[in-house]
Amino acid sequence: MNNNIDIKQLGFNKQLETYRSQHQLDRFNVGRVVKEHKDRFLVLAPEGEIESELLGNLRYTAQSRADLPAVGDWVAITLYDGNKGIIHQVYPRHSQLERQAVGRSGEKQLIATNxxxxxxxxxxxxxxxxxxxxxxxxxxxxxxxxxxxxxxxxxxxxxxxxxxxxxxxxxxxxxxxxxxxxxxxxxxxxxxxxxxxxxxxxxxxxxxxxxxxxxxxxxxxxxxxxxxxx
Ligand SMILES: Nc1nc2c(ncn2[C@@H]2O[C@H](COP(=O)(O)OP(=O)(O)OP(=O)(O)O)[C@@H](O)[C@H]2O)c(=O)[nH]1
Ligand SMILES: [Mg+2]
CATH class of the missing domain: 3.40.50.300 (P-loop containing nucleotide triphosphate hydrolases)
Known part of the structure; x- marks a missing residue:
């Protein structure tokens, strides 16, 4: 549907490219999270719109919500079945917009990154x-x-x-x-x-x-x- 997405236009820059090669992330595909719903993430990648889930390990090792992907994040993914993906890693963020969550947990809610x-x-x-x-x-x-x-x-x-x-x-x-x-x-x-x-x-x-x-x-x-x- 949405093929030929240019990730440079989405903001993938030199810094992120350098990070990608220095951290051996070239073996993964790369894309940007544009939507989040419960445990599912819509990722825009050169291959198209990828319906993605988290790698189990990423969820279990996360210390807080901030360690999990949010809208705006660049992520390393593997693709399967054409338009599905598994998120293996979140790239470092240069900005992080959050608000205090409602309720008593007091945990910050991530609204958007980068x-x-x-x-x-x-x-x-x-x-x-x-x-x-x-x-x-x-x-x-x-x-x-x-x-x-x-x-x-x-x-x-x-x-x-x-x-x-x-x-x-x-x-x-x-x-x-x-x-x-x-x-x-x-x-x-x-x-x-x-x-x-x-x-x-x-x-x-x-x-x-x-x-x-x-x-x-x-x-x-x-x-x-x-x-x-x-
Ligand atoms: N006269 C006038 N009306 C405007 C202008 N901008 C928006 N409106 C009207 O204001 C109302 C609210 O606009 P929205 O764009 O829905 O506002 P919003 O900020 O998206 O609101 P939420 O989605 O509730 O956060 C609509 O009826 C618009 O047509 C403007 O510049 N002039
Ligand atoms: Mg609105």
Whole structure:
């Protein structure tokens, strides 16, 4: 179905290639986890979409959830039956996005790994909350992810009011790229497109209703990964 996947476009870089040869992982196939459901992982590899399971040993030797594959991970796999795979090893991660799990275990829940940029989406309508942006910035910082801020729904405000809010966010976050846009009118979309680089992984962060899914639909054709609301 999805053959000829170019893993370089998915983010497989020189560093990972070097790791692969230095750790004798050339004897395995390589792919990236894009979906996780219970004990099953969907892996994109040059051979296609591979329905994968964990090698038993990997599960038994894992000390915590963080040792098991998550969405975004590069994995060493063996293939069988054309589109099935066994995951033997997880490549080292350069970033790790997690949240505190609900319940008393207190264990961190892994949301996504190897994300390069976190796009913090905040709508400029009445739900706007500058402190919430700060919390997502902290999350990105802890995860080793470069943040960007998208201010959505600028069409719902008058020009002067929108400009004032946008400027206030820019003044408060001088180090961060801040992009105002409207999914409704398309204004600002081109500037966001120009920010998006091939071979990089982006993750949208933001509350329910701010326009993340709508934005993903608009950006079709570029690298993307929907990891749900945090
Ligand atoms: N006016 C206006 N409406 C928008 C804009 N972006 C999204 N919406 C609307 O806002 C609503 C919520 O958008 P979604 O894309 O579903 O929001 P979401 O962030 O994916 O929400 P969750 O999936 O619940 O986390 C939808 O009705 C969209 O049509 C925008 O820029 N302007
Ligand atoms: Mg959504």
């Amino acid at each position: 994300v390069d940029y976190g796009i913090i989406v905040q709508s400029l309508n009445r739900d706007f909350n500058a402190n919430r942006i700060e919390r997502y910035l902290t999350l990105c910082h802890q995860a080793n992810i470069t943040p960007m801020v998208v201010l959505s729904k600028i069409d719902l405000l008058g020009r002067a009011e929108a400009d004032g809010m946008i400027q206030a966010v820019k003044d408060r976050l001088p180090q961060v790229t801040v992009l105002p846009l409207s999914n409704a009118s398309g204004e600002g979309m081109e500037l966001l497109r120009q920010e998006i680089q091939p071979g990089k992984t982006y993750c949208l962060l933001g509350s329910s209703g701010v326009g993340k899914s709508t934005l993903i639909n608009q950006l079709s054709g570029s690298q993307r990964m929907d990891t749900g609301a945090i």
